[in-house]
Amino acid sequence: MKALLINPWIEDFAAYDFWLKPLGLLYVGSYLKKLGFEVFLIDLMNRHDKRLHDYVQVPKDKFYKTGKFPYTKIEKPSVLSFVPRTYKRYGAPKEYFYDKLREIGKVDIVFVTSTLTYWYPGYWETIKTIKQVLGRKVPIVFGGFYVRNLPYHAKKSGAYIFSSSELNLLPKVLSNLLDVDLSVEVFDWFEELEPAYDLYENVGYLVLTTTLGCTFRCTYCIAHRIWNKIKFREIFRTVETIEKYVNYFDVKDVVFFDDAILVNSHKHFKPLLKELIKKDLKVNYHLPNGIHARLLDKETAELLKEAGFKTIKLGYETSGDLQIKTGGKVVDRDLIKAARLLRDVGFTEREVSAYIMINIPDQKEEEVVQAMKICREEGIGFSLNEYTPIVGTDDWIELVNKGALRGNEDPVLLNNTVLPFWWKYGMDEKKIQFLKQKARELKS
Ligand code: B12
Numbered sequence: 341m342k343a344l345l346i347n348p349w350i351e352d353f354a355a356y357d358f359w360l361k362p363l364g365l366l367y368v369g370s371y372l373k374k375l376g377f378e379v380f381l382i383d384l385m386n387r388h389d390k391r392l393h394d395y396v397q398v399p400k401d402k403f404y405k406t407g408k409f410p411y412t413k414i415e416k417p418s419v420l421s422f423v424p425r426t427y428k429r430y431g432a433p434k435e436y437f438y439d440k441l442r443e444i445g446k447v448d449i450v451f452v453t454s455t456l457t458y459w460y461p462g463y464w465e466t467i468k469t470i471k472q473v474l475g476r477k478v479p480i481v482f483g484g485f486y487v488r489n490l491p492y493h494a495k496k497s498g499a500y501i502f503s504s505s506e507l508n509l510l511p512k513v514l515s516n517l518l519d520v521d522l523s524v525e526v527f528d529w530f531e532e533l534e535p536a537y538d539l540y541e542n543v544g545y546l547v548l549t550t551t552l553g554c555t556f557r558c559t560y561c562i563a564h565r566i567w568n569k570i571k572f573r574e575i576f577r578t579v580e581t582i583e584k585y586v587n588y589f590d591v592k593d594v595v596f597f598d599d600a601i602l603v604n605s606h607k608h609f610k611p612l613l614k615e616l617i618k619k620d621l622k623v624n625y626h627l628p629n630g631i632h633a634r635l636l637d638k639e640t641a642e643l644l645k646e647a648g649f650k651t652i653k654l655g656y657e658t659s660g661d662l663q664i665k666t667g668g669k670v671v672d673r674d675l676i677k678a679a680r681l682l683r684d685v686g687f688t689e690r691e692v693s694a695y696i697m698i699n700i701p702d703q704k705e706e707e708v709v710q711a712m713k714i715c716r717e718e719g720i721g722f723s724l725n726e727y728t729p730i731v732g733t734d735d736w737i738e739l740v741n742k743g744a745l746r747g748n749e750d751p752v753l754l755n756n757t758v759l760p761f762w763w764k765y766g767m768d769e770k771k772i773q774f775l776k777q778k779a780r781e782l783k784s
């Protein structure tokens with residue numbers, strides 16, 4: 341039987357390919373292969389697909405194969421009409437999608453993934469297009485973070501929703517949908533499978549995760565609610581996967597998406613780093629998903645340097661009382677210690693930077709400025725992320741309880757770019773712009 345995987349479009353005011361790969365969907369691909377499916381992939385967000393150049397001018401890579409997506413200007417959803425920005429569909433043009441769908445031809449089932457909740461218009465448009473081309477009879481299974489977080493909303497896309505992270509539920513779902521017997525023993529898919537990168541003709545970089553879950557409980561984050569507990573993949577398997585695909589695609593950049601890569605590091609990340617150093621694959625490694633400053637020690641810093649890490653993001657978020665109020669994962673002294681350890685082994689501010697969030701509920705402007713100053717004093721960079729209340733987090737529950745959110749907002753209204761234009765409980769656009777200007781001054 342033939343299965344088609346699709347990484348859908350993103351519709352938003354802004355989007356950047358900061359090493360974006362549909363990791364979850366690639367695991368689904370591997371699982372389907374194990375079930376005996378012939379699997380195809382259309383990744384509408386793969387800037388490194390050579391065929392894309394036949395349809396559109398693809399912006400050149402910026403640093404380490406990241407870069408801007410091609411886009412088409414589109415009309416805003418009516419609920420966003422008040423936002424004075426241009427709305428865009430990022431990714432491959434429609435003609436590319438039509439051609440790819442026609443080329444692959446008849447399939448038995450389609451799988452569409454999702455990530456950020458407020459990107460749903462792009463996912464829905466993708467599903468609509470699939471139906472237009474393949475007809476209404478081919479079942480479309482829709483999964484990923486948005487579907488898991490907002491299943492009732494995702495259902496309105498008209499696809500069959502899979503709102504779990506447990507891939508062992510797939511055989512039963514598929515048996516029902518396709519009316520065949522696909523029974524398979526429950527197995528540890530995260531350990532035994534690897535993301536099915538072989539479905540690509542070309543990629544610019546590799547993205548992997550060596551763990552699932554997080555041991556912290558930050559009030560603004562949902563990651564710890566997605567997986568019941570933290571899971572580590574055996575080191576030798578991760579190394580095997582990296583080596584195999586680095587050689588297969590001849591890529592120079594390998595990216596880790598882990599939420600908590602430093603947890604239990606003497607048993608996990610340190611031995612992994614030592615193996616990667618031994619292998620000497622001549623690639624750049626990147627950690628774009630804020631690591632835990634408190635868990636970083638001298639040995640890890642040295643190993644990161646020796647292994648060839650080029651991007652290290654530290655999760656800092658804010659200075660001030662909110663550090664404890666939001667869960668206590670990091671306080672100033674942890675950040676300072678981590679920055680010094682990394683600087684001592686030779687990392688520069690180009691390689692190490694902290695994520696600072698703006699617009700956390702009850703956050704004061706001074707706290708953001710203070711956090712930026714600490715980064716400057718310690719010789720590391722920083723990037724500002726605008727806060728977004730994620731449905732189901734402690735923050736969101738509190739905001740709903742105190743009436744600062746209704747609880748049933750259209751997900752696009754919770755987009756961090758949109759929030760300052762309407763949400764009177766947080767910072768307004770003027771304050772955000774002031775902090776961004778302050779950031780530019782501190783960086784210059
Ligand atoms: C890595 C990561 C990033 C990376 C890259 C993300 C990217 N662009 O792809 C970086 C660090 C750049 C990043 C940035 C941001 N991120 Co982020 N990110 C993640 C993270 C940690 C992992 C996602 C992942 O790949 N997981 C591993 C795979 C294996 O899991 P999965 O995708 O869920 O797939 C599983 C299932 O869902 C299922 N599945 C998936 N697809 C499908 C499809 C089908 C058909 C089926 C059957 C099953 C299925 O199978 C998989 C196995 O179980 C998640 C948190 C998390 N732990 O999930 C946040 C998360 C998605 N990010 C989040 C946010 C808010 C952001 C930012 C907006 C932060 C900010 N304020 O700037 C930015 C936006 C970046 C951007 N423009 O892309 C939020 C989303 C909130 C929301 N409202 O949607 C999350 C949930 C984290 C959080 N804060 O709680 N992020």
Ligand code: SF4
Nearest residue numbers: 554556558561563599
């Ligand atoms: S913000 Fe980071 S440390 Fe906190 S729960 Fe989420 S993934 Fe874990």
